[in-house]
Amino acid sequence: MSQLANYEQTAKNFGNPNWVAYKTIVRTEIRRFARIWVQTLIPPAITMMLYFIIFGTLIGRRIGDMGGFDYMAYIVPGLIMMSVVTNSYTNVSSSFFGAKFGRFVEEMLVSPISNQTILLGYVTGGVARALLVAIIVTLVSLFFTRLLIHDIFAVISITILTSVLFSLLGFINGVYATRFDDISIIPTFVLTPLTYLGGVFFSIDLLPEFWASVAQLNPILYVVNAFRFGILGISDVSLVYAYGILISVTILSYLVALHLLSKGAGVRS
Amino acid sequence: MSYALEIKGLKKTYDNGFEALKGIDLAVEEGDFFALLGPNGAGKSTTIGVLCSLVNKTAGQVHVMGYDIDTDFSMAKRRVGVVPQEFNFNQFEKTQNILINTAGYHGIPRAEALPRIEHYLKRLGLWEKKDNPSRALSGGMKRRLLIARALIHQPDLLILDEPTAGVDIELRRGMWDFLKEINDQGTTIILTTHYLEEAEALCRNVSIINNGEIIANSSTRDLLATLNTVTFVCDLADPLTEVPIIEGYECLLASPQTLEVEVDQGQSLNAVFSALSSRNVSVTSMRTKTNRLEELFVTMTSGSNG
Missing domain, CATH: 3.40.50.300 (P-loop containing nucleotide triphosphate hydrolases)
Structure with a gap:
């Protein structure tokens, strides 16, 4: 009993709980997607392998070069980013919605941790999954083409920035979702079309002037091209412009997500 | 405080x-x-x-x-x-x-x-x-x-x-x-x-x-303490054919061997037992009919609803 008394004393005296809480959320999130690896880590590898085979090997041979590279090498950066976008987004939206649906999000809400800690914990979980999937997809791509990294800083920073941004957007989706359908609507009807039209498979230089201007409104275009610059050294958009857009949209998304959490949107009555 | x-x-x-x-x-x-x-x-x-x-x-x-x-x-x-x-x-x-x-x-x-x-x-x-x-x-x-x-x-x-x-x-x-x-x-x-x-x-x-x-x-x-009346349920050793009359207390024979007695606040249970003993009625066990707080709760909440 005296041992327990010591614990009680410690409990009364514990300091800022946020760092331990942050690590707890991150650990829980990583354990969650690792536990269901067949659903979370294997499908991106298989999907990307199919893309490499069909678009890269079979169709790519007929297309020839693009941007000075063979077509397979050209699409690899876009496909890696496509995996990062999809996985960071769905990881956070489904996890946060699941916590709401099962009501165990209340465990966090009744605890003394800050809203920032909750948000950062979920975002880190999304980033962790996105990075792991990016590594898996990159390894798969090595069976089909050689990858030479042109700018490692751009590769790392764009990957992290993109996964942070889409984790935040996934979080906002999770906040508003009231049914499981609500967390698949955005990936299906918004993210996938934007990704396909975001320069993964083609250079926007191939588009007529009007459509090339329209394509520049697509944020995924900047993600894909900035990452392609990191790998191949070519981009359809200015790198500075790409970083500017990515950073500003990320900050805006962070503030929106934090505001929603502070207001208790979707989680408090 | x-x-x-x-x-x-x-x-x-x-x-x-x-x-x-x-x-x-x-x-x-x-x-x-x-x-x-x-x-x-x-x-x-x-x-x-x-x-x-x-x-x-x-x-x-x-x-x-x-x-x-x-x-x-x-x-x-x-x-x-x-x-x-x-x-x-x-x-x-x-x-x-x-x-x-x-x-x-x-x-x-x-x-x-x-x-x-x-x-x-x-x-x-x-x-x-x-x-x-x-x-x-x-x-x-x-x-x-x-x-x-x-x-x-x-x-x-x-x-x-x-x-x-x-x-x-x-x-x-x-x-x-x-x-x-x-x-x-x-x-x-x-x-x-x-x-x-x-x-x-x-x-x-x-x-x-x-x-x-x-x-x-x-x-x-x-x-x-604000409850005015408590009903006690007494289990009897032998069956009764009619309700015993105890002065000042309301009694009801729920079954031949179950007697219910209403006791107002301030009344003593001793008088009930004395009266039953004098009639050779033996009580084997006793309990309150309803939970007292429940009784009070129902009274208060139904009153305020009505």
């Missing part, structure tokens, strides 16, 4: 216009075992929701262990443990992991949490189930897991919302003993329950809330 909980003018109006709390005042002393009673929809869970930040209040002031929830909610939350009505833990997590996570959310590192988890799981009879997924636990075990989770950060104020709902009698009694022990060690306990004998057996003070308003607030003893 220091209060574990002080509520002043607490109001909550939901988005659909429903006024769940109409400006309630409540004070719970430190160390108290306090019951918050009320029918369904009275405002009990809304009040608890406000205390643990699951419900945003519309107006009013709330202090938990001296901390204002408007300015020091983080500190207030450190002092409160909540046992909700529903199972709100991750059904896919192992029992032990649920407690590790909750400890983590309170800033308690894993190494420090583990011995504490062992203590509570053993005390609540869940240690053998620590590696089982929580969905595999029985209803009673899940209830106990909620209690262990609420205690993991050693709160000064423990709030239990219907903690023994759906729990069998033996287990309920065990949980009562555990809660009494926690209260004896200094933890203030606020309990909402539908089992009014639970409130009568455990709580020193009671508030009754109805339609978003506090309609009674006093010690359990004082509240019960």
